[in-house]
Amino acid sequence: MFPIASLLPIDLPLEDPILKFMLIMAIVLTAPLLLNRLRIPYLLGLIIAGAVIGPHGLNLVLRDSSIILSGTAGLLYIMFQSGLEMDMNDFRRNSWRSLVFGLYTFSVPMAFGIFAGHWILGYPILSSILLAALFASQTLIAYPIVSKLGIARDKAVTIAVGGTIITDIMALSVLTVVVGFSTGSADNAFWYRLGISVAVCIAAILVLFPLIGRWFFKRCSDNVSQYVFVLVMVFLGAFLAEAAGLEPIIGAFLAGLAMNRLIPATSPLMNRIEFVGNALFIPFFLIGVGMLIDYRAFFKDWETIEVASVMIVGVTAAKYLAAVLTQKTFRLSRDQRTLIFGLSSAHVAATLAAVMVGYNVILGHTPDGDPIRLLDDGVLNGTILMILATCTVSTFATQRGAHNIALGEVREKEEADPAEQILIPLANEESVPELVSLATLLKPRKLKNALCALHAVNNTESDPRDVKRAQKLLDAAVRAAAASDDYLQGLFRYDVNIVNAIASTVLERNVSDLVMGAHREHGLTEHYLGKTAEGILARNNITTFIYKPVQPISTIQRHWIVIPARAELEAGFPYWVQRLWTLGRNTGAEMHFCGPDRTLDYLREKAEKSPVNARFRTLDDWDTLPDLAADTRTDDALWFVMSRRDRSSYLPAMGRLPDYLERCFSRRSCILIYPVQAGEDSNRFGL
Missing domain, CATH: 3.40.50.620 (HUPs)
Structure with a gap:
């Protein structure tokens, strides 16, 4: 008999794809079981595992093209998912807050970085500005924590995600400009080319992707095809951003925003996206990040330790100060401040891109023939150590803030939600x-x-x-x-x-x-x-x-809700209103409420307290319903709030509704709502 070892060679590093994949999946499987006892966040555990099995640890697995490919897909997946799970109504309402936070989390680290690079480390001004861009950029590496805890639509998360995109765009723009000045290519054509390409890329993703997605989902109901289509759109968005001179993560995030309303939070497709991402793509990315970490950098020379210490302390202090300023500006809670700090403090993707670009830009040579780089070996090694430190801080801070916010929401739900x-x-x-x-x-x-x-x-x-x-x-x-x-x-x-x-x-x-x-x-x-x-x-x-469905409800762009006079007097008025508010939050679609002003006033008041993407239109006479057909489109749905006969909101025109639907709205999805109504038999129903 042949020994088993001769049939299964295990030379290190592993080259057999079966063994490599099995080892990584084993880590993904066992990490939560081991780390929960040590109270180490799961994400940080995967990074540490990557460092242990990587080329700078036990050298079990090389960071080869397969790991890089899977890791890149995982990073794009995180950014896409963050855009997909955003509450678009809340994002629109808090867009200026995201802008303010983006300016805070960009300008404060930029100031810290320029000061630390030029006056503490003694780098030239261009190198110091590029080092500051490393400080300003950030990666949503801890986003899976908030997604798993179900608080992705919290105001703090919306602010942090929106601000991340803003600061990354500005930081990577600084990178592009600094490299342009360093290489002497920053002429007028450079600025025109950059501005036009970025504008075209953003417009193409935000305008064309929803049209393509709606067309596809209306014609294809196959689960596998829908998921593969989503992956194609993620990587297409990343490619368009890269072609425009932006980082691919920006394109993936914009693709998530573009597809947001086509993939409701409670849909089967969203469940598949989250499942595959959490099981495969995101763990591969985190393990790949860990493989970059070289603990030996601590012992190479004093310069590496000095640069790394300045970078870690400076960037952590700057990001915390930006979170504090955001908290004070918008009167957020301490847990929301901690959550914003945790989400914004990790540095991986954009930081690696910037440091590698700066390291590869050669400004000249020394008399000995050594290259003079825009960013030297000390910054490169310091960046790797900064990635480890900031990822550690980010996961602990995010888990603490997110956990407290989630507990608060559970208490509110237990107190407020009936069975x-x-x-x-x-x-x-x-x-x-x-x-x-x-x-x-x-x-x-x-x-x-x-x-x-x-x-x-x-x-x-x-x-x-x-x-x-x-x-x-x-x-x-x-x-x-x-x-x-x-x-x-x-x-x-x-x-x-x-x-x-x-x-x-x-x-x-x-x-x-x-x-x-x-x-x-x-x-x-x-x-x-x-x-x-x-x-x-x-x-x-x-x-x-x-x-009466005509097309999948996830592809509906606008919901038109036609309400009769005196509907607010019915016993069931708050119940169906709450259901439609939940629909609006779950889908992000526009809600057009049509009815008498007196009734709409109640809905406007609710919209102020609990905002959705609502529009209001006065409609006093249901006999004018055919006029509404001119304002509706193919991807609209019609909702009619009905009434039983002899109740306060009943209208004779309700008897003519079937004719209106047949003549004017036959190609639209239609939902009739019959609310709870008080009457002769109301005692039987507890009214």
């Missing part, structure tokens, strides 16, 4: 994905067990095949919810009729909302809604959404 159950009656398999998607977008993101689906069978007309068909429908609903990391309970029920089955389930399970499909055979025109839907509305006084 909620959304029931989805199922009738045909084609409508299942869209009904589940709508229900998922209407519920708060953190409620994971709020969905249940029901398929009912008339026990007087039952067929053995009904059980198999019911199981198929319920399995499809469970899979659709699981794809977005939500739990959905499937219910199968025999009853004397379907209406009675749904009504009984509503009472037994204390259901708060009903999401159901429109009458399938004849849209909304035959018997108005269909006999089943009309029977359900007659038996159940809960918030009910009747949905």
Whole structure:
């Protein structure tokens, strides 16, 4: 027999791709188990693991092209995900805060860097300015921490992410200009070329990417194809930025912003993006960063230690001061200040790019023939040590601030959120994905067990095949919810009729909302809604959404909500409003509320307290609904707040709504909302 060692050579460093991949995956798997006991942040643990197995440690794995490729993909993935998870309404509202923080976190480190480089380390002024650009740049290496804790939409995160892009653009612009002056190429054509290319790149990503994405998602529902398409857009954005003279991370972030509204936070596609990133791309990036760290740099010479000490102390102090100034300017909490400091203090991607460019620029030669570099060996080695130190500080600070903020949100949720159950009656398999998607977008993101689906069978007309068909429908609903990391309970029920089955389930399970499909055979025109839907509305006084999808709800750009007069007097007014507010936050789409001014005043007041991307338009007469068709586009959805007869908000024009929908809005997705309404049977429903 041959010894196993002869069949599996293990010469170091490892060259067998199977062994390399297995080793890295083993580290990703075991790191959380080992580090939780030592209270070391997971991200920092992966960096340390990279240093241990890398060429400067045990030399198990080289930082070769495969590691560089995977690491680059991981960094772009982090930037893309940060743009994708931003609350666009909050980002727009806080854009000036991001600008102010960006100026703080750029100008303060620039001042520290120029002073430290020129007056402490004795570098020439151009080298000192480039060293200051290293101080100013930052990398969102700790962003996965806030994403995992579910606080990516906190104001502090929005400010930090927006400010990071601003400061990186300015720092890399300084790099470009300094190199241009050093090489003598900073003429007029240089400035025109830089300005035009950057403007074209940003416009192409922010304008064309949403159009391409919406076109693709409307025509392709395959899960794998959608995810591959997203990856293509990430790297295309990075390539366009690189071609324009910017860092690829800027393009990846802009691609995330461009695709933000097409990939809702609760969608299955978002769940896949987060899962693959956290399992593969981001760990490879962090381990690759660790492989750069050379602990021997501490012992090479005094200059390296001196430069590294100045850089670490200077950049940490500068970033902390910028965070303090931001806190004082916007009256943020201490935890938000800590979080901003943690997110902005790490230096990896842009810093490495800048130091390598400066190191490769040769200004001349000494009499001995040695090259005179814009940034010397001391700065290069000091940068590697600075990366280790700042990544350590960043992960600890971010974890502390994010953990405290997340705990605060949990307490608020426990105090404020009642138990909620959304029931989805199922009738045909084609409508299942869209009904589940709508229900998922209407519920708060953190409620994971709020969905249940029901398929009912008339026990007087039952067929053995009904059980198999019911199981198929319920399995499809469970899979659709699981794809977005939500739990959905499937219910199968025999009853004397379907209406009675749904009504009984509503009472037994204390259901708060009903999401159901429109009458399938004849849209909304035959018997108005269909006999089943009309029977359900007659038996159940809960918030009910009747949905006729024309295209995936994730591709909807604008939601038009048509509200009747006196809707604010109905008992269920705050409930359906809260559902639409949740929809607006989960999708980021524009919400156009159309109704009487008196009703809109209540919504304007809510928009001031809890902002969404809302627009308001006076509409007093529902007989003018056909005029609204001229203002709607293909990618719009129509919502109509309805009323049962003899209730305060009922309008005779509601009886003519099927005709309006057929003539004017047949190519638009439509949702009818029937709110909770007080009346003769209100005591039965706890009103």
